Amino acid sequence: xxxxxxxxxxxxxxxxxxxxxxxxxxxxxxxxSIYGLLGANGAGKTTxxxxxxxxxxxxxxxxxxxGHDIVEHPEKVRASVGFLSTATALYPRLTAQExxxxxxxxxxxxxxxxxxxxxxxxxxxxxxSFRDRRCDKLSTGMKxxxxxxxxxxHDPPVMIFDxxxxxxxxxxxxxxVAFIRECRQAGxxxxxxxxxxxxxxxxxxxxxxxxxxALLAEGTPMSLREKYQEKDLExxxxxxxxxxxxxxxxxxxx
Amino acid sequence: MSARNIGIVYRKELLEALRDRRTLISTILVPILxxxxxxxxVGYAVAGLIEEADREPARxxxxxGTDSPSIVSSLAKSxxxxxxxxxxxxxxxxxxxxxxxxxxxxxxxxxAAGTDYSPVKIYMYSGDLKSTTAAKRIEDFxxxxxxxxxxxxxxxxxxxxxxxxxFDIKQQNVVSEEKVAGETVGGIIPYLVIxxxxxxxxxxxxxxxxxxxERATMETILSSPISRTHxxxxxxxxxxxxxxxxxxxxxxSMGVSSWVIQHFQDQSSGSAMHIKxxxxxxxxxxxxxxxxxxxxxxxxxxIALFAKSYxxxxxxxxxxxxxxxxxxIAAMLPGVELTPRLSLVPILNVSLLCKDLIAGNYxxxxxxxxxxxxxxxxxAAIFIAVKMFHRESVLFRS
Numbered sequence: 001x002x003x004x005x006x007x008x009x010x011x012x013x014x015x016x017x018x019x020x021x022x023x024x025x026x027x028x029x030x031x032x033s034i035y036g037l038l039g040a041n042g043a044g045k046t047t048x049x050x051x052x053x054x055x056x057x058x059x060x061x062x063x064x065x066x067g068h069d070i071v072e073h074p075e076k077v078r079a080s081v082g083f084l085s086t087a088t089a090l091y092p093r094l095t096a097q098e099x100x101x102x103x104x105x106x107x108x109x110x111x112x113x114x115x116x117x118x119x120x121x122x123x124x125x126x127x128x129s130f131r132d133r134r135c136d137k138l139s140t141g142m143k144x145x146x147x148x149x150x151x152x153x154h155d156p157p158v159m160i161f162d163x164x165x166x167x168x169x170x171x172x173x174x175x176x177v178a179f180i181r182e183c184r185q186a187g188x189x190x191x192x193x194x195x196x197x198x199x200x201x202x203x204x205x206x207x208x209x210x211x212x213x214a215l216l217a218e219g220t221p222m223s224l225r226e227k228y229q230e231k232d233l234e235x236x237x238x239x240x241x242x243x244x245x246x247x248x249x250x251x252x253x254x
Numbered sequence: 255m256s257a258r259n260i261g262i263v264y265r266k267e268l269l270e271a272l273r274d275r276r277t278l279i280s281t282i283l284v285p286i287l288x289x290x291x292x293x294x295x296v297g298y299a300v301a302g303l304i305e306e307a308d309r310e311p312a313r314x315x316x317x318x319g320t321d322s323p324s325i326v327s328s329l330a331k332s333x334x335x336x337x338x339x340x341x342x343x344x345x346x347x348x349x350x351x352x353x354x355x356x357x358x359x360x361x362x363x364x365x366a367a368g369t370d371y372s373p374v375k376i377y378m379y380s381g382d383l384k385s386t387t388a389a390k391r392i393e394d395f396x397x398x399x400x401x402x403x404x405x406x407x408x409x410x411x412x413x414x415x416x417x418x419x420x421f422d423i424k425q426q427n428v429v430s431e432e433k434v435a436g437e438t439v440g441g442i443i444p445y446l447v448i449x450x451x452x453x454x455x456x457x458x459x460x461x462x463x464x465x466x467x468e469r470a471t472m473e474t475i476l477s478s479p480i481s482r483t484h485x486x487x488x489x490x491x492x493x494x495x496x497x498x499x500x501x502x503x504x505x506x507s508m509g510v511s512s513w514v515i516q517h518f519q520d521q522s523s524g525s526a527m528h529i530k531x532x533x534x535x536x537x538x539x540x541x542x543x544x545x546x547x548x549x550x551x552x553x554x555x556x557i558a559l560f561a562k563s564y565x566x567x568x569x570x571x572x573x574x575x576x577x578x579x580x581x582x583i584a585a586m587l588p589g590v591e592l593t594p595r596l597s598l599v600p601i602l603n604v605s606l607l608c609k610d611l612i613a614g615n616y617x618x619x620x621x622x623x624x625x626x627x628x629x630x631x632x633x634a635a636i637f638i639a640v641k642m643f644h645r646e647s648v649l650f651r652s
Contacts, residue, residue, distance in 0.1 A: 081477070090474070106259065
């Protein structure tokens with residue numbers, strides 16, 4: 001379970017002054033379901049997810065991740081989370097197995113548990129053929145699998161995916177999408193950010209539309225369609241966003 | 255504080271460093287090869303040039319000397335000198351290296367030597383090895399001629415040869431070989447240790463911070479449960495290891511190179527001149543340099559962490575070399591001695607203390623003051639590095 005409570009994040013930029021990247025965002029993600037944070041580039045998706053993963057500290061508000069407060073106990077939160085994004089690359093000079101072992105050890109697994117877990121994950125993801133190959137020699141698909149194995153090694157109850165398919169080819173993206181579905185089936189709490197509508201349609205049980213750091217709309221795909229009287233998710237997104245930015249522009253855009 | 259987590263990070267960073275060609279070159283290969291190449295290589299090259307200058311007959315010009323034919327003919331017969339007869343433009347010829355030197359024989363030297371004090375003048379190209387060698391040969395010839403003349407005259411007057419040289423003067427060293435080493439090469443070893451502590455730490459410090467940002471692995475590691483304090487300490491220990499390994503290899507390599515050179519010199523010339531540097535003194539230098547390596551490693555990590563890329567980190571760190579080299583060199587200058595005030599100046603204090611240690615002078619008050627102050631600076635540098643790793647504006651600078 002993830003409960004975001006009035007999360008806010010402000011940065012100071014020398015040129016632009018104080019920037020409010022996320023403003024008073026609250027939502028709940030439940031185990032066994034996928035929450036999709038939908039927004040354009042710069043909307044505040046990555047900042048929100050980084051705060052949930054305790055990579056960034058909120059300026060105001062907090063969140064409970066698997067019962068742990070992200071401000072009070074960030075290390076416990078990280079131990080309960082698997083975080084995957086296009087910015088979470090692999091160490092090029094480690095082998096696939098060493099990479100996963102490193103994160104297993106950092107998550108406090110003892111050597112026998114770690115070995116069992118790695119054997120199991122490598123079998124499941126069909127990674128045995130390249131387990132001793134260095135990460136800089138892996139194909140994109142192999143790298144994706146290794147990243148997945150890295151997030152799974154400590155069997156976290158919460159999974160956070162930040163634009164997980166960004167820049168990937170179709171096959172690599174499919175591996176990730178299948179993996180996200182598996183996480184839901186395994187009863188994990190899953191949150192993902194994306195600006196790809198088809199991904200949201202395919203995967204998400206609950207959608208939150210975020211724009212300029214604020215959560216503007218939230219609901220199941222069905223409830224959003226009913227509320228905005230639109231079938232197409234993209235149209236719903238445009239309606240929500242434009243109505244909020246410049247009231248006069250909504251009609252023009254739609 | 256979890257030593258386990260720090261150890262996990264350290265082992266992983268060590269494994270990666272050992273697989274990185276650039277780290278291996280800067281930490282292991284360069285310090286091992288630098289001194290043999292500098293000392294043996296350059297030494298052989300210089301020795302080769304000197305040998306060639308010694309072997310090659312020098313073309314010289316004789317100016318005057320028409321009334322001293324036997325001197326001129328003896329000069330022409332002397333070994334490795336060829337007398338050519340182009341006296342008019344000897345300055346140009348020497349400048350253009352067509353001839354190596356010219357000798358001006360004053361009138362009546364042969365008949366009236368000793369009564370007229372006009373000197374024999376040698377014209378040469380100062381600084382040119384072959385010209386200096388030729389001038390030396392001419393000078394040797396005339397020294398021998400003068401000595402023989404004096405001996406003949408003493409014999410003619412039935413006087414002993416000691417008449418002109420009633421006593422000898424000899425210099426005798428009374429201090430230990432260690433003290434001699436301290437004064438002669440004592441400044442070089444601390445300089446070397448200090449510079450190598452810095453250069454050894456440079457590449458790993460950049461690789462472990464700006465390199466991680468560039469390869470997009472910083473966010474990966476920050477998403478793991480390890481605390482940032484443990485993370486930076488693990489990284490710091492690896493940078494410190496590289497720093498100390500580089501310094502140790504450099505000094506070992508320099509020691510071996512010097513030993514080889516001295517061994518061959520002794521064999522070829524039978525020279526008894528030794529520069530002795532005790533192993534204890536070298537270990538003491540390392541012990542004193544340890545907190546300095548701590549300071550360098552932490553400072554480099556902090557500076558490199560600001561950078562977004564490896565290239566940017568290089569541009570921040572390069573000026574640091576000057577900041578370190580200046581005080582390290584200052585200690586080698588003659589007359590710069592350790593004072594209580596200088597004991598607090600980072601880098602310079604360690605450099606001066608090391609010079610004393612090599613010379614076998616153990617002033618315990620200075621040692622304690624310098625060791626403690628450097629530990630303090632090192633501790634402060636680690637503290638700042640840890641603080642920087644907690645700052646989002648530094649880790650995610652855009």
